Amino acid sequence: MTHCDRRTNHRRGRAAVALTCLLALVSAACTGGPGGAPQDGQGKPAEGPIVVASGLDVTGSGSVRQQLIEEWNRRHAGSKAEQAKLVELPGGADQQRSQLLGALQSGSARYDVVNLDITWIPEFAEAGLIRPMPVGESGATAAEGDLDFIPQVHATTVWKDRSYARPFNTDVGLLYYRPRLLTAADIKADKQPNDHWTWDQLYSSVKTLGLNPVRRDERAGWTTQLKQYEGLTVNTVEAFADAGVELTDSEGKYTSDAGKLKKGLDTLLDRVDRGRVQPAALTSDETASLTDFAEGRAVFLRHWPYAYGALGSLMRPQDYAVNRLPGKAVLGGQNLAVTADSPRAEAAGELITFLTSPESERCLLDAGFAATRASVYGSTAKPCWPRVAAALRPAGDAPKAAATGEGAPQGQGEDERAEYIRILGEALAEAVQRPRTPYYGAFTQVLQSHVHALLAAERPDTDEAAAKLDKELRDVFAGK
Template sequence: MTRPHPRPRATGPATRRAVRRAGLALGCLLLLAATACTGGGGDAPRPDDGKDRAADGPLVVASGLDVTGSGGVRRQLVEEWNRRHAGSRDKQAELVELPGDADQQRSQLLGALQSGSARYDVVNLDITWIPEFAEAGLVSPMPPAASEREADDDLDFMKRVHATTVWKGRSYARPFNTDVGLLYHRTDVLTGAGIPAGRQPSADWTWQDLYASVKTLGVSPRSTRDQAGWTTQLKEYEGLTVNVVEAFADVHVKLADADGRYKADPVSLKKGLDALLTRNRLGQVQPAALSSDETSSLADFAAGRAVFLRHWPYAYGALGGMLDPDRYGVNRLPGTAVLGGQNLAVTADSARAEDARALVRFLTSAESERCLLDAGFAATRDSTYRPGAKACWPRVAAALRPSPGATAREGAPKEQSEAARAAYRTTL
């Protein structure tokens, strides 16, 4: 997660000027995005000389920070693997969490794998990084299923999610957790404004429905302290990119072809940017959104400075420590929602690729996916959302429960409601 910038205290005209500046910045961003896929890596952590311990040290899993907090579900899953292989020293695994935002983590991983400065066996890659790492030969293709049981297990992954592991016809990873944009709403505020449950967000809601609700609320924010219709992440980082892509997709503007080649033109770029600006204008966006990331936009929503919020699945659990459950709800995002998430890949230079692949299979098993879902991530398997799904590993489930006497804010992430799970399944 990135640290939010201080929120500007903008007047109405200043906010409009900021939105216009954001439009210009978005144009530049899109041009930069067209050439960003081949960027080089930066410096990576150097735990030691990887070559010296490649054969006898633990299997090393490199990942970004776990949004479920310290001692989070990813670390608990690695520890469960270690317990199940307690008698095999060479199968023990270690989770290394990389600092910084997603762009910084990508640079660190590229630098480490290209230079050999750090020895990683498994890397947790954002789905958009798979083509780049595969094309550079930094991760190995996944071998075909060795048995009918493995083949059936692979088919359990959602098709749209599994497709993110494929580059040029070959799969280079297994889906770990997925992410999809969701629409959160303040049930208490909508009900208090006389908007009945039947007119609140549902699976078939459109942006026009959101605009109509905002109009009923009568909000017109002129400063970051005012109540707004909605908020999202428009700070200049990947959150802004996601919002741009979703707005563009809603008006059928594609920035790249199936091979990742840039294909937009000035006319289509203007059409997409107009869609984004219209969304923010009619939705009466919170002025602070222009400098907001996931953390600050979530705080604005919880504090009542926005009635609607575009966010990721883990926000549902985070809100459990901020609001009573009857004060907010979640449903699918109107229009197009960007598919995000992470996939686990085995590095091309791993000295123990077979053990690394076994670790990846464990971390993406049906039981592990249930643990991820219970901790606030969206799971990648169809079966995880169905009746009779396999339960989370017992010791992991116990580790994720709040300790006796813990407050909601101090405890483990709030378990997903059926509404949240239905929203994931419907969208995916």
């Protein structure tokens, strides 16, 4: 956390100069003068390529991000300075964040565009590592940006009333379930339009099914991601949101207290009661929980949108379905930002515009990501770029679970997929954010540590846990 304190003033000054150049479009050091050719710091044409740093593609769809970069390059084949290159960073989210912070602070890596987890925007913006985005021509304010972006999703790009990125691919929690098991138990599985499960209905269904697992090889009512990593933070924030507990305001100021935290922790404990949740959930991440569901060890699964494509390669179409998550669902995803030190800022901004266009967003949706634009979920959505669409393979090269029945799984049909897209669009429109703070890395580690210890305890004491968590969160959100 101290890197922000040490470098903030210096970085803010550099970011302010960079923004002035970008908006005025007159300084050769920022925009390159006539013709818009990118320039370096001495006014000379900046050499390409435009380097995009990103995490790994989890959809298994043939790297749609790489395919979109290649489409951009085909459209700018006559300009070496405008060619782009994708650099995929290894490791998990925490490792990628550390790599990007270190590279941008030291200048050791030449990145022009960074694909940031939505929770990192305040930290990178506060440190002056990324540039505010210019206001578009839609008539929207800087904080609103392009009005086609789903409002809740675009809000993840904003810090202190300024937008620092464009939404690239988003995420939201969804509920996957086994409809034939529910039907066999005379539980209504086919939901009506605009209707979705409540947690009480899920609890009632688990009781009707008579599921009370003791060992991880037994079938449970549901499973999720409770391992001590970001998945645990997401599940905890969703439980807190259902209990009406908000940890911070829009500018990262702590707004909770021990009493509120206890209410949220009690809600989480009730949700993951050992008679309802798969015992393996306490050590499960996305891959493990998806495997448990696909192999029959859970009737319900909380997971991200890419699981829909993954299940198509693991299960028969009639054996799984999807609906909105009971209660509140947390947003995930990544946003594209221009780095403060990029000598190709104008070209980098144009690349971001292309990568977040309606056509590109449709490519992302087809590949298994959730799109960030509302129009992509409508009946008149623009199709994916033809050459990108042709290069993609069906999403879902996921964990190798054993499918049941004869023949290879083929995925669900067009009607089922259209219903899935409708459900996904509705879930995104009502999703909630994790705390907005430049100290998110410290926050999530503190939360995970306390919550995981509580879940693992034989006799969990939420009064004590809430008091300790409250004390540490006050320090974290104050930057101590």
